[in-house]
Amino acid sequence: MKNRDIIREKEPDFGLLYRLVDISIVALTLYISLGLYLQEVASNYYISCAFGMICFLLSAESCHLYRSWRTGTFREHAIATLLSWILTVFILIATAYFTKKSTDFSRVVIGLWFVLTPFALIIWRFAILQVTRQLYHRGYYTQKAAIIGVTENGIALAEELKLRTDSGIILEGFYDERDNDRIPKDLKVPICGSVSDALEKARQGELKHIYIAMPLYAKGRITQFLEKFSDTTANTYLIPDFFSYNLLYSRLGHVGGIQVLSVFDTPFNGLTAWVKRIEDIILASIILVLSSPLLIAIVIGVKLSSPGPVLFKQDRYGLDGKKIKVWKFRTMSTTDNGALIKQATRNDFRVTAFGAFLRRTSLDEFPQFINVLQGTMSIVGPRPHAVAHNEEYRAIVERYMLRHKVKPGITGWAQINGYRGETDTISKMEKRVEYDLAYIQCWSLSMDLKIICLTTVKIFSDKMAY
Template identity: 35%
Template sequence: MRGVQGIVARSVDGISVVVGALLATDVRFGGLVEGTPDTAYITFAVALTLVIFPAFGMYDSWRGRSLPRQLSQVALAWCTVQAIGLVLTFSLHRVELVSRLWLVYWTAIAACFLLLSRVGAHYILSKARNAGINIRNVALVGDGIHTEAVKEKIRITPGSGFRVAAAYNTRLVSAPHNCAEKPFDEFGDFVDYVRQRGIQEIWLALPLSEEASIHRFVSEFSEDLVNVRFIPDVKSVALFDGGVIDLVGAPAINLIASPLASRSLVKKEIFDRLFALAALTALTPLLLGIAIAVKASSSGPVFFRQSRKGADGRTFRIFKFRTMRQHAEVAGIVTQATRGDPRITRVGAFLRRTSLDELPQFINVLKGEMSVVGPRPHAIEHDEIYRKVVNGYIHRYRAKPGITGWAQVNGFRGETDRIEKMVKRIEHDLYYLQNWSFALDMRIVIATVIKGFAGSNAY
């Protein structure tokens, strides 16, 4: 987003922060009174917003970006601004000058304005583009399922501002043409059409093996003011949809690597730490009550700690409330809990059924060993068994394990007494990794709160 648009966007964000603070003051104190609001704090927040938001891509071009993704980025960026401001306030010993309730109101109100401004801009742009304004015509090159998938994505997102105006079939034999765009089978005719109609975009939806075809199009249009973009079909060789990354100054495509980009990992890390801190603070009375109940139910420690594997296979000690009576395990063997297991205490049965025994794992999240959402960690002994018999099991280590996950909210939790159960769980874990977004994390968190704390498979 450049020029006037960028200035307008930054101005709207700054105004949203200031207006949010003033409205929060009115809600909290019933109007402006002496000493409120803290103008220095608000000024710092505005300045920090204009510094932090660009780092989250807030002012990059919106074309082709989904609205949910934009809104999740705005929410995370604003929470980051407020978190940094709060840390600075504590550091400067000015916390007594800031009303906590006012800060909550300000954060919520300003967030609403920031999100509504994006929704409004997205609505206006979508309407304009649906009416044929601000459209970029695309000439799509390729053939097969991947090309059709790209075409379908353009079709179902008309607000993105792209429209397929021409399609070049790379197969030698002619294919039936039953589409709205102008079809071509001859290279020369396609080139003439692109130049005569002033097509702005050429998208090469080709497999990696089509090096000669890619070079042919790049050479042909190297002297034209047209964007030639390569959308590689890597599904046949890549485990995840690998985006292009910068590797020692050179572009690279991940074929087998973490599907989460570095920027995404930073956002997820910030959310995890803030969420864990808030959860531990809010749940302190409940945690203390559970700890007392566990201690009173049977002899032994309050917490059960066990080694698990995290991101990249690193080992860490997971925290849970102890739900079983103390017992000895055979070295190298971990016996899963079963329905009616005599080792489980009465308090432990309730904790396991409601998943309250998992709450201490927010400590692991705060330490950076786990994430709020991700593949659930298994006992190391089970890891060694299942990685040999379940395809793709090893790739669960591509991300931090989570307190909850896509598999759990879809009913795949508890005992895995059959290999088919573990296969289904891994399928859901890999789906999560392949389709990760901040919006998906929020969906899983909400689903966990609504239905995930109790289930027939939890015992």
């Protein structure tokens, strides 16, 4: 049977040591928590400690905590560490609940353990980072790199390597076969010679990393360069020009033994989907409880302002383009939900006086927190458009339907950047889609919280809502 090559994620040189230190910290923080509060330790704590160590290792693997972070940032590493421990805590709590063993443990001890552990895990990683930074700055364990091909993605890689001053990888420059008149004049990284020059340096051990940054259509040249550098001991990497396809949260996957690259994907898979859902449930519940007196006042105001129902449900496209019912407080004297829907405009005669106030302050959107609890919407995401508008714009705005790779939101990245309200021109809709796709590409929990905070500030100052 033929063995297929598989692309594996690079691990740090001391991956085993990282794992051993991590589980030692998990055990040590529990021991400290016990020592601070209890005089005698029951055997069930030892069992929980062992189970917690196993759970953390499994969670860390799922969060890719033990991949190589040499060219990453400490912030990314810290977030991965925190998410690994949060998942571990969730598993421990769920196990204790379903096995009815939660009463066998001191809440103070377990609480201290849950709080101390992530701090200890992140602190020791910070200490390692500081040590390696000092070693790199003094010239220890640094490695020289070269980029083959002055291409758009090669230049982008050069900029990243220049920014990652703590990686220990020193970029020597570009090596390219082309004439100087075909090289960009504003190039900030020097051209050090031809590919033959890079090959000779790699053979002599002067270059540790070789990055081949060539367009995909140059398959012949890529193959040729790979054959040449296989005669050296340099670590050789391909930087293919995938970005010409305008990737949307791409990731590597497998179909059996064949590795595939997703071009258009969603950021919400596995752990991130749980994080997003928990965020939505907690925040939506808090907001609905705190705003309940206001909601009652709005119900009365809508009922008194004009005849008709208090709530208005309209068909929208949700996750994966499936139809959902979106709830709103009624702000108009009509409730259009057909094949042709006219967007609200400034001084629209259909908007009631009280409805204008609700739209201006975005209070008409509050019933959508019920959609969030139902799971059809999220607090943050691309705003859902009426089905009629979707069918209109998907035919004329490029990549429009990719907005539906995630759940629609009550607020979004486009809205806080000024693209809220009526989209009376194609260019406005194109910009809204651009921001929506940027949100999907760059999603993080901190980005969601930033959008929520900025939304609360902009609600009463936004002149685009009517």
